[in-house]
Amino acid sequence: MFGGTGIFIHGAMYAILTEQSMFLRGGDTLDGRLASLGCEKFKHIKRSTTAIVNYYDITHWFHQDRALCDEIIRESIRLSTEEKAHKTSSQGKRLRDLPNMRLTLERMVKKAGIPDVSSFVSLGAAEVYRKVRHSHGKDIDLKLLWMFAGAIEGCHWTLLEEERKQHLLQSLE
Numbered sequence: 001m002f003g004g005t006g007i008f009i010h011g012a013m014y015a016i017l018t019e020q021s022m023f024l025r026g027g028d029t030l031d032g033r034l035a036s037l038g039c040e041k042f043k044h045i046k047r048s049t050t051a052i053v054n055y056y057d058i059t060h061w062f063h064q065d066r067a068l069c070d071e072i073i074r075e076s077i078r079l080s081t082e083e084k085a086h087k088t089s090s091q092g093k094r095l096r097d098l099p100n101m102r103l104t105l106e107r108m109v110k111k112a113g114i115p116d117v118s119s120f121v122s123l124g125a126a127e128v129y130r131k132v133r134h135s136h137g138k139d140i141d142l143k144l145l146w147m148f149a150g151a152i153e154g155c156h157w158t159l160l161e162e163e164r165k166q167h168l169l170q171s172l173e
Contacts, residue, residue: 012084125149
């Protein structure tokens with residue numbers, strides 16, 4: 001990955017090792033601290049582009065001050081695992097992460113005034129469909145209603161039972 005080896009704890013990546021250097025993931029106030037220590041960000045050059053990621057070269061500090069290095073590694077691990085936990089929780093989920101949803105549908109839903117997954121779920125498929133139809137015009141395909149219901153129920157829209165579809169149609173009236 002990025003020309004190095006990713007180091008993970010509890011599914012969260014917090015470091016990149018290359019043959020010459022050790023890079024530590026920043027985040028929150030750790031970014032400023034690493035920058036003030038003179039740690040440069042990791043740059044991955046691929047063909048005609050350069051990707052600069054939020055990992056800082058701590059090699060110097062690894063060799064010069066193990067106590068400081070251990071402290072910032074612990075902080076990086078804490079930040080990385082917290083972010084991973086948040087991303088996998090319901091608060092960290094995006095609309096496009098739900099079944100049947102994709103970026104274009106997420107944008108439609110947000111344009112209709114529904115900002116997040118919890119609002120989407122609490123409103124329910126019929127109300128979300130109404131709001132999207134109001135903001136995007138009456139020519140919205142009815143299949144979108146099934147897609148929203150499937151997203152809320154955690155299944156592909158084609159697996160919705162006919163009885164459920166009829167109930168959704170009635171709730172639109």
